[in-house]
Amino acid sequence: MDSDYGVLRELSEVQKKRALYQPEVPPCLQGTTVRVEYGDAAIAADPAGAHVISQAFPHTYGQPLAHFLRKTAVVPDAKVISEHPAVRVGIVFCGRQSPGGHNVVWGLYEAIKAHNQNSKLIGFLGGSDGLLAQKTLEITDEVLSSYKNQGGYDMLGRTKDQIRTTEQVNGAMASCKALKLDALVIIGGVTSNTDAAQLAETFAEAKCATKVVGVPVTLNGDLKNQFVETTVGFDTICKVNSQLISNMCTDALSAEKYYYFIRLMGRKASHVALECALQSHPNMVILGEEVAASKLTIFDITKQICDAVQARAEKDKNHGVVLIPEGLVESIPELYALLQEIHGLHGKGVSAENISSQLSPWASALFEFLPPFIRKQLLLHPESDDSAQLSQIETEKLLAQLVETEMNRRLKEGTYKGKKFNAICHFFGYQARGALPSKFDCDYAYVLGHVCYHILAAGLNGYMATVTNLKSPVNEWRCGAAPISSMMTVKRWSRGPSATQIGKPAVHMASVDLKGKAYELLRQSSSSFLLEDIYRNPGPLQFEGPGADSKPISLCVEDQDYMGRIKKLQEYLDKVKSIVKPGCSQDVLKAALSAMSSVTETLNIMISSSNGQTPL
């Protein structure tokens, strides 16, 4: 019922204390003046796709990066905006709820009101449905009071994930026009931000005055690129799940008779599983990216786990904890191919009961081999982005069953001499999604809300709010904005039955980087995790005392400050320019020429080889 949105509600002691927590804003966002410096035009991360992207986004591709500056920054060509007319801004939660989302609204509200008390922030009720139907709630201090630093999206609600069809896009435009919005802020993950970019482009084309801004909020942590270090909600989800995983580890070690197989929500990429493994040190974690890279079959994975169980039994350990990302099923080549066939048949309108009879011989053979419960789950309709309904497919149960069968075989054969293998399966996801956000997520979301105001004050359209250098304290965070189109890539291979997706630029989810530092850290410890039970319990999420200020381990070890480095490079180039001015000595000029020629040649070779072309 609409009247339930934004209602004042009873809070527990902990919630009340949290509602009083006031996040900081970094110096670059303080005061009533917005200072913005524009960098070079941002190019697409995928140079081969740049042409397609620029054609699809003629008004919004190739715009410069924007950096927001502190008062004391000396940047001669910064644009200073000190007049702030009253604005009307709409905000909408798109896609799945992620802890911290409410703080984006709060941060934006504070920034808007700080710059002009007559500005208005309008929340759309029930997500994209509310956007299309113009169901709104004006955000006020009273509405916010019991939602500050609280979990869920229930202040405004959310329903559908996408704003994509022409009808939807036009509906959104009509709403923005009718409500006279100066800007529309879209809170969501990769899909919602792709939609935001599309809306921005369409609005620009149609000369609609509303600017569109995206905010990176998703528990999956898979909206990650040069400009975005992590997403709002990821830290909380990993903390809540790590606590539960650690409790399972302690339980396994106390009871000494179970293997816990735990599947973690987080969509296709394995970021959540990787981070949780780094926090809680379970015996095994099977990352989808590893499986895909090594093209491991379900039997390879089963064998890996069985060998591990056997090795542990030889050390008299008959318990253990195995983490499995929910996206694993799509990383296993033969299961992925089977899913593609099934989805293809769905696409042709074949009903679920008839699909199995129409599979190709090999797919049919695999399908028949699988236990009935998983067959039923594989037959579920794909989601709107053509991926399988990952939260509904119990890969952990499939693996546990296959491992049990194999261990029983080995036991009978006498090759395994440990105790009877016993597995208990879990799926952790929903219980973390509505959690009270961690301090980090509260801070990050609140600051992103402020950044949104700066973006719209600068009149930018089709940008995503960005905060970088996140591993440092808040007062060292760098705030800016990057065109969403520059985060896009173009898929050039078939991905499922929907050929319409091919060649369409989109913000795609980032996989776990198997060359990255976080993964390296996991690999270094994996054999001691496997055999030594060096379980670590980060404890329940704390708001005071030790642990309260911790951040994701993967965020802290990755050396991600891309925006900072872009700025640093600019400083070097400026320095060379200022040293090698007309009037400098021949020697200095020669040295500079020689050095710069070598630098450009090296870079040229690197770029060409990464494009798969012969260097020029």
Add this chain to the structure above:
Amino acid sequence: MDSDYGVLRELSEVQKKRALYQPEVPPCLQGTTVRVEYGDAAIAADPAGAHVISQAFPHTYGQPLAHFLRKTAVVPDAKVISEHPAVRVGIVFCGRQSPGGHNVVWGLYEAIKAHNQNSKLIGFLGGSDGLLAQKTLEITDEVLSSYKNQGGYDMLGRTKDQIRTTEQVNGAMASCKALKLDALVIIGGVTSNTDAAQLAETFAEAKCATKVVGVPVTLNGDLKNQFVETTVGFDTICKVNSQLISNMCTDALSAEKYYYFIRLMGRKASHVALECALQSHPNMVILGEEVAASKLTIFDITKQICDAVQARAEKDKNHGVVLIPEGLVESIPELYALLQEIHGLHGKGVSAENISSQLSPWASALFEFLPPFIRKQLLLHPESDDSAQLSQIETEKLLAQLVETEMNRRLKEGTYKGKKFNAICHFFGYQARGALPSKFDCDYAYVLGHVCYHILAAGLNGYMATVTNLKSPVNEWRCGAAPISSMMTVKRWSRGPSATQIGKPAVHMASVDLKGKAYELLRQSSSSFLLEDIYRNPGPLQFEGPGADSKPISLCVEDQDYMGRIKKLQEYLDKVKSIVKPGCSQDVLKAALSAMSSVTETLNIMISSSNGQTPL
């Protein structure tokens, strides 16, 4: 591997801080002198069983209650023990791990060493297995250092639940003799404490010098009686589960499309479900005790839930959260009867595959009606106490399926006009069982450990350590000991196929008191819980700040101070005696006689009617 027990291990920041936490002890346990006052001989709670119990426990039944007194207490006939020879004490974890167990060991160790540095505390490794095999680890400061205030039982491990057969009891006695133990402390729930009483009796009979002490530690909260207000672990379990349930509520309210059916670990009684409902305010909770009292069938329960779903849909709410205790399945009359038949056939050696064909016609009809997954679970072998394998029976899935079928029928019929009913099922238990214990559980367990030393210093055998007035601050806690046999009752009706259980005294699990204040509190709010979504999020378990010192709501509302009242009554009786001494006036004597005659008559009537007899 034994060498893994008690190892030093890496702790997280939160764990390290917890390891430094020092619980208080109440004044009655401070100092190096033990002062004990004996009350009247404790009678069995169930007077009708008293004779059977006294016959079964000739050496240990009818012993007096013991109260430990502070230094300043003026109690003329208190026994003061100020000499403390070195003792050797064994300690063993029995049954399922419960958060806080480690602190009993720590508290006992501190008390032992404070009274005589030469005393030794010996931990048995791997539970009762270690007790029988004399696998031990001497508890030292070093061993304890990384287990103080930490979850699990992994410092010593645990395996089997029972020490019951003659062979086991004799094995335990042999170990105690071989290790020259002055006392054996058994940490566990109803089953383990029954075993402790049996050991105590057998040891006394055999003139074995080892005294046996029980400690009430179980996450189920079902060891509850006049002497025991709550058990160690219950608070933590309820806090961890309530956090997760609240997160689900927030999630349901944000997504507005799912019903979450959550089954909670906690064995047959519904204490955990009741407490969690009081903490998190879900839409519905189905207590086993209510179902049993009203003899609701599975169809009645399904209809109740369906009507609730329909009432909510009429208020445009298509989401919700329903709590189900894992013991529910045994409270539903027809399912219980079916389980009894199945267990009876198991007892006769019928294999699981053949059971369904040998069921009585009505049981067979019910069995065939049930979905295949639950049939398989019902066929599992019963546990050692003849109850079903509750953790393995997915009652929440059964109910969700029945509700879905019924809602689809109503939708088709047109009597239900809401959205399609969607349920997602969860089982919360294992993920809480290994949690870091709450401050309350840390304190309670640590104090109980100290009480154990006082009991053995007083030379008591067959007693359970008790701490009462728990809802008050630690310095007002009252410490004492009660004979375990006085907590026993005798079952006089058949309970499952094992007729051997009938008539054998045991500490039985306590059900939720449907006349109690905690239940009343739930009932008062149940209609607003159902329709108004007044979800409350107690937040993650905190160790500092608000919420850190909270205690179970059911503990705080119940007015439980039985031991305090026994003492108060004694004071009144003493006062009457001191007023009405030879020499007092006739009037005073007459008034006293008349008043006391009326009191005794009233009490007589009450006792007789509760025994189902005509008053004398």
